[in-house]
Amino acid sequence: MEVRKEKSMTLQKDMFANHFKRLSRAGEEGRKVVYTFVPGNLNELIRSFDMLPVHPEINALQSAMRKKSANYIREAEKHGHSEDVCTYVKCDVGMMKTGNIGPTGEKLPDPDLLLLSYTGCFTFMKWFEILRQEYNNPPTVMLQVPYQSDGKITPEMTNYVADQLRDVVVPAMEKVSGTEFDAEKLRTFLASSARAEDDLVAILASAKNKPSPIDAYFGGVYYIGPIFTAFRGFDSCEEYYRVLRAEIEERVNNGQGPITPEGQMSEEKYRLVVEGPPNWTSFREFWKMFYDESAVIVASSYTKVGGIYDNGFRHDPARPFESLADYCLGCYTNLNLPSRIDLLEKYIKDYDADGFLINSIKSCNSFSAGQLLILRELEDRTGKAGGFIESDLVDPRYFSPANIKNRLESYFQMIDAKRRTVRNA
Amino acid sequence: MSVKQIIKKCEQLYNDIDLFYVQEWKEKHKSRAIGFMPVYVPRELIHAAGMLPVGIMGAGDLLEIIKGDAYFQSYICHIPRSTIELGISNRLDCLDGMLFPAICDVIRNLSGMFKLMFKDMYVKYIDFPQNFLKTLGGNFYQHELRTMSDDFSQINNVDVNRDDLNRSIKLYNENRAVIKELYDLRSQNPHLVPGSELYLLMRASNVLEITEYTALLREYISETVCEKRPQRDNIRVVVTGVFCEQPPLALIRALENSGCFIVDDDWMLGARFILGDVALSNDPINALADAYLNHTVCTASKYDQDGNKGAFLIEQVKKAKAEGVIFAAPSFCDPALLERPMQQKALNRENIPYTSFKYSENTGQFQVIKEQTGTFADSIKLWGDS
Numbered sequence: 016m017e018v019r020k021e022k023s024m025t026l027q028k029d030m031f032a033n034h035f036k037r038l039s040r041a042g043e044e045g046r047k048v049v050y051t052f053v054p055g056n057l058n059e060l061i062r063s064f065d066m067l068p069v070h071p072e073i074n075a076l077q078s079a080m081r082k083k084s085a086n087y088i089r090e091a092e093k094h095g096h097s098e099d100v101c102t103y104v105k106c107d108v109g110m111m112k113t114g115n116i117g118p119t120g121e122k123l124p125d126p127d128l129l130l131l132s133y134t135g136c137f138t139f140m141k142w143f144e145i146l147r148q149e150y151n152n153p154p155t156v157m158l159q160v161p162y163q164s165d166g167k168i169t170p171e172m173t174n175y176v177a178d179q180l181r182d183v184v185v186p187a188m189e190k191v192s193g194t195e196f197d198a199e200k201l202r203t204f205l206a207s208s209a210r211a212e213d214d215l216v217a218i219l220a221s222a223k224n225k226p227s228p229i230d231a232y233f234g235g236v237y238y239i240g241p242i243f244t245a246f247r248g249f250d251s252c253e254e255y256y257r258v259l260r261a262e263i264e265e266r267v268n269n270g271q272g273p274i275t276p277e278g279q280m281s282e283e284k285y286r287l288v289v290e291g292p293p294n295w296t297s298f299r300e301f302w303k304m305f306y307d308e309s310a311v312i313v314a315s316s317y318t319k320v321g322g323i324y325d326n327g328f329r330h331d332p333a334r335p336f337e338s339l340a341d342y343c344l345g346c347y348t349n350l351n352l353p354s355r356i357d358l359l360e361k362y363i364k365d366y367d368a369d370g371f372l373i374n375s376i377k378s379c380n381s382f383s384a385g386q387l388l389i390l391r392e393l394e395d396r397t398g399k400a401g402g403f404i405e406s407d408l409v410d411p412r413y414f415s416p417a418n419i420k421n422r423l424e425s426y427f428q429m430i431d432a433k434r435r436t437v438r439n440a
Numbered sequence: 441m442s443v444k445q446i447i448k449k450c451e452q453l454y455n456d457i458d459l460f461y462v463q464e465w466k467e468k469h470k471s472r473a474i475g476f477m478p479v480y481v482p483r484e485l486i487h488a489a490g491m492l493p494v495g496i497m498g499a500g501d502l503l504e505i506i507k508g509d510a511y512f513q514s515y516i517c518h519i520p521r522s523t524i525e526l527g528i529s530n531r532l533d534c535l536d537g538m539l540f541p542a543i544c545d546v547i548r549n550l551s552g553m554f555k556l557m558f559k560d561m562y563v564k565y566i567d568f569p570q571n572f573l574k575t576l577g578g579n580f581y582q583h584e585l586r587t588m589s590d591d592f593s594q595i596n597n598v599d600v601n602r603d604d605l606n607r608s609i610k611l612y613n614e615n616r617a618v619i620k621e622l623y624d625l626r627s628q629n630p631h632l633v634p635g636s637e638l639y640l641l642m643r644a645s646n647v648l649e650i651t652e653y654t655a656l657l658r659e660y661i662s663e664t665v666c667e668k669r670p671q672r673d674n675i676r677v678v679v680t681g682v683f684c685e686q687p688p689l690a691l692i693r694a695l696e697n698s699g700c701f702i703v704d705d706d707w708m709l710g711a712r713f714i715l716g717d718v719a720l721s722n723d724p725i726n727a728l729a730d731a732y733l734n735h736t737v738c739t740a741s742k743y744d745q746d747g748n749k750g751a752f753l754i755e756q757v758k759k760a761k762a763e764g765v766i767f768a769a770p771s772f773c774d775p776a777l778l779e780r781p782m783q784q785k786a787l788n789r790e791n792i793p794y795t796s797f798k799y800s801e802n803t804g805q806f807q808v809i810k811e812q813t814g815t816f817a818d819s820i821k822l823w824g825d826s
């Protein structure tokens with residue numbers, strides 16, 4: 016079936032294409048390039064120095080979607096990287112070792128600055144230490160973001176991050192870019208971010224409708240693309256979310272379900288909350304297992320890795336460094352396990368889900384360690400059906416379609432059985 | 441005590457997964473105990489509050505995992521499941537708190553699991569600074585230390601003052617000095633301090649009260665130098681990557697039997713984490729923070745701010761006159777396994793030979809590893825000087 020391209024899809028496609036084009040020209044245009052991570056990214060600050068960000072995780076997931084990750088991972092393993100570790104790292108290292116060709120087929124520039132935003136994942140630190148060694152010691156900055164171990168952000172935590180921004184990150188960026196810090200420019204970007212964030216919240220909350228007009232996991236990963244990466248703070252980003260929100264509101268008004276790669280979902284049989292990242296190597300096949308069963312994901316934790324906004328947080332031009340700090344501190348994987356469970360429980364209730372599913376990623380300790388306890392707790396607290404499947408982000412060796420399909424089938428049967436019990440009670 | 445008796449005592453403590461020693465200590469001193477996971481925690485703070493710091497390094501191969509596996513997927517290392525098993529089998533009941541140092545996401549998430557599963561226990565995740573400037577990471581860490589110290593005072597119902605802290609710092613300084621003496625002795629005369637004995641002695645640091653522990657180490661040193669032990673034609677190696685989940689004792693013995701003298705290592709690293717003394721001063725918290733920022737070992741969980749990966753390991757090799765390095769890492773251990781290729785690159789530049797393997801704390805079969813390290817030893821003997 017021919018799927019009609021929504022305006023927002025075209026906008027996003029153009030944004031990314033332009034970004035990668037600019038990256039490929041960065042050398043000749045003398046524009047500096049900052050490698051950094053999605054969680055806790057400082058896009059507004061980077062862009063205020065007119066530098067361009069590169070996100071290695073995005074390259075890795077794009078490589079997986081283009082079926083290149085297996086080779087990259089093999090390449091990294093050939094260079095001594097263990098089969099046990101995070102496959103994002105290996106995919107990135109393998110890509111670098113084979114010429115650093117980015118998702119659009121253009122070569123990515125080397126980093127002028129490695130900005131190690133150390134938020135919510137230990138592996139980030141090792142990853143950039145590896146890149147630092149591989150790229151022969153480019154300027155590198157560590158921004159330590161303390162973990163929300165007691166489920167809250169304390170003033171000391173905010174101050175620590177804000178002080179590092181002022182005293183370490185900004186001076187490093189000034190030096191690399193040769194530009195003086197422009198507080199006004201940063202404020203303008205932050206104000207724009209907040210407006211786009213309002214729209215993002217409305218977009219994700221639209222899944223409370225029945226039927227849900229969006230899939231908040233498989234579709235959700237596209238919706239978060241611009242705001243989690245190179246565009247937060249820009250007019251183009253605001254426009255994207257404005258347009259997307261209008262499209263979705265129209266779907267709500269028409270009582271329409273989500274758009275899938277095979278057209279619009281006509282029936283909504285199961286509403287699910289999903290914890291954990293998706294698999295990228297067989298993304299379409301994975302998604303199909305859900306929409307074929309008329310299952311729609313109404314909320315997901317993965318769409319919160321680059322920032323949680325539905326709790327009211329917004330970037331704030333009145334407190335530029337402090338709000339950037341709070342943003343970094345608030346990303347999903349920086350929450351402790353009890354807070355993650357509370358959040359998922361809230362989603363299950365607020366979005367009136369029939370159950371929740373954990374996609375446990377083999378090589379991601381940050382997400383995966385403790386997920387079996389999350390499963391138990393959520394089952395106890397909500398009484399809803401909990402499902403557990405296992406795959407990997409970018410290593411196709413760990414995506415076993417038959418196995419996952421089987422598990423999902425039993426899982427959907429479990430929801431049916433629960434429904435019957437409730438009806439008969 | 442003779443060397444044999446000392447080692448026997450240490451082995452008893454090693455096997456004491458029910459923590460009888462801790463229970464008796466608490467009973468005798470009418471006090472409390474605080475557990476901690478690898479790698480490093482500032483035990484001085486616990487001690488100053490009159491409590492016993494207790495290292496929990498998983499359960500090794502001493503405990504059958506019955507329920508712990510239900511909490512962790514197969515692709516997560518072993519130490520969290522054995523630690524959970526210890527908890528749900530009530531073996532950690534004698535602990536009044538547990539500290540989880542920031543070393544990786546598994547330990548980090550385990551701290552949240554403890555919060556949920558053991559609600560009566562004080563559970564603290566310690567975020568160590570990865571920025572090493574006094575005004576930034578230093579300030580942040582001092583706040584962490586003060587919070588902990590206040591918490592400990594409250595838990596044990598005491599008022600910890602500057603003198604208490606300085607007294608504890610002094611005792612731990614003495615202990616670190618003796619450990620250094622022991623390591624130096626081993627490096628100079630490895631046949632006098634077999635790796636398995638040194639390991640058991642280090643494991644005793646997990647429970648023994650610090651003065652008792654220091655005395656025991658001193659006694660061992662003075663006894664072992666008088667022992668008649670056969671000199672062996674072993675190669676000298678540094679073992680690295682074993683800072684968290686510990687290798688089984690039998691694995692350490694297997695390495696030695698395969699022809700290696702272990703002349704330096706990073707097991708039980710917490711007891712050697714601070715290099716040299718922590719200053720005795722008017723502001724002991726500041727002194728502890730300072731020591732952390734400026735005088736600690738390099739290990740995978742600490743950010744390498746200088747971009748000089750492998751330099752510390754190479755220094756270890758040179759200082760201990762080692763001929764090679766054995767990279768041993770727990771399966772699925774991101775810190776150790778991601779560190780490894782960087783360090784190997786550095787070793788390659790220096791022409792230092794190495795071999796690598798993975799283990800798990802409950803591995804029972806070592807034949808393959810033994811053959812591998814045996815071949816490594818043979819190749820060094822054969823080609824080492826060429």
Ligand code: SF4
Pocket residue numbers: 072101102103104135136137138139348378379380381382408
């Ligand atoms: S461990 Fe997980 S969160 Fe961390 S870099 Fe890898 S995939 Fe991302």
Ligand code: SF4
Pocket residue numbers: 517518519520543544545546547684685770772773774775776
């Ligand atoms: S063995 Fe490695 S991965 Fe496992 S808890 Fe320890 S440091 Fe973390």
